Amino acid sequence: MAVDDDPNNSNTVVKCICSDKKVVEVDRKTWELFNKMVPKEGFHRIREPVEMYFVRSTAFKKILTYCVRISDGTYSERWMYDELLHSESLIGLFHLVGTADFLNFESLDAFILHYVEDKSEEEISYMVRNEELKSLLKIIKFARFYLKNPDKLFSAVLPLVKKSQEEFSQMIVNKDLPSLIKLIKVAEYIGYENVRKAARNHILSKSSNQLSHEIHSQNLKSLIKIFKVAKAEKLQPLQDMVVQYVDSKSKKELVQMVSTELSCRRFNFLNESEYLRRGTIGSEELFRAIYTFIPDKEVDEGEEEEEDDEEEEEEEDEDTLMNQIPIDEATNQVPIYDGSKRRRKNAKPRLAS
Structure with a gap:
């Protein structure tokens, strides 16, 4: 268990897997302290390794250090x-x-x-x-x-x-498909139409062979993002390419595509995959593959992640936090901050009672 409430549990650390798939080992005392400060989150009830899907390992370490400093009076x-x-x-x-x-x-x-x-x-x-x-x-x-x-x-x-749409077009001329999709997403959040249009036009300028090649090199997470943006932007050929690629995968291949994700992410794909379920056998296979997959793979603390994988995971946990920020339905933009969200400047660090 994640807390040391079992007298037979001799483990001295709790392993936490962060969104960048790095393992942070937390000693039991610090873990209990952290959970006292965030009791509503219920991390202490999660079986190890605990998946901290919303935070990178570097930020999690800072949070833990902050907790310890408050506790021992050295803050x-x-x-x-x-x-x-x-x-x-x-x-x-x-x-x-x-x-x-x-x-x-x-x-x-x-x-x-x-x-x-x-x-x-x-x-x-x-x-x-x-x-x-x-x-x-x-x-x-x-x-x-x-x-x-x-x-x-x-x-x-x-x-x-x-900048103008033409200037943005020059800035993104060498961007690949996933990068263009990410630009469209964040530009839409804040209402930067010149960026969105430049990225969209750059996708349209790519040949079918280029798009097909880039799609075939993506993992399932990226494919879902590409499909969602393509659907929102009414890029039908791109939508079709993603669906066809998923349809071409066997159940074994689909399982492999999700097996390296955090387990909470894998099950989230149950909902995400709805974007790809268009009455085709391949999409049904995708649904079953994720639903039936049982994680049993240990994460190696010393395992080195590829740079691209780390960037993708950072995107994921940034998206998790950014999705907490509301969008004004009338303008489809982030509302200018009015002070209602701001925390009290004079709030004192304290342990949860």
Whole structure:
């Protein structure tokens, strides 16, 4: 079990698998402390290894360190500035805010937001100087929702993304299909039509052979994303290609396509796969393959993930947190933050009673 309430349990650590598929080993004392601070989440009731699907391993370690510092009385603002948040990227800070918000760590949430708002326009410009277009758009989305005073951030970031459709087309000329799909998703979130149209047109400019080749190199998670965006954008040929590719897979191959995912992700595909179920045998096979798969594979702590796989997992947990942010149905955009979401700046770190 995840908690050491079994007298016969001699394990000294709890293994947690994060969204990047990295294993974080947590000693029992720290694990119990963490669960006291987030009792409603019920992580202590989950069998090991515990799947922390919503957070990367780096952010999870920071959360655990924060819990320990509060518990042993060594928490301080200086430590937060110098160690916990120092050298963290802007997108990383927002991801940590999203994780803290997800877990209801009000003090950590408020502190990081204050830390970001205290940054000067020059500091923010330096922090985002090497960010890709997709990350810049995500920063805008997070800032719109979480920051009470986002003016300095917008002054630094918006000039980097205020471009014409033609300029965006030049920026994304070498992007592959999954990258274009991700750009369409985040651009739609924040209402950046020039980015969305540029990415859509670039997909349309690809030949059938190019698209087919790129589709055949994707995992199931990417295929579902591609299909959903293609359906929303009315890209019928792309939809058909994805369906045909899934239809061509045997049950054994479909099982293999989902076997490396976190078990909670695998079962989530039951719902996601509905987008691919169009009355075809292959899609029915997909449904049965995911439903009947029983995980028994150990995750090797020392296993090195491919860089592309890590990026895909980071996308997944960022999407998990971003999906907590509401979209205004009238405008289909993220509402400008009005302060109702902001945590109390003076909230004190405390253990849950």
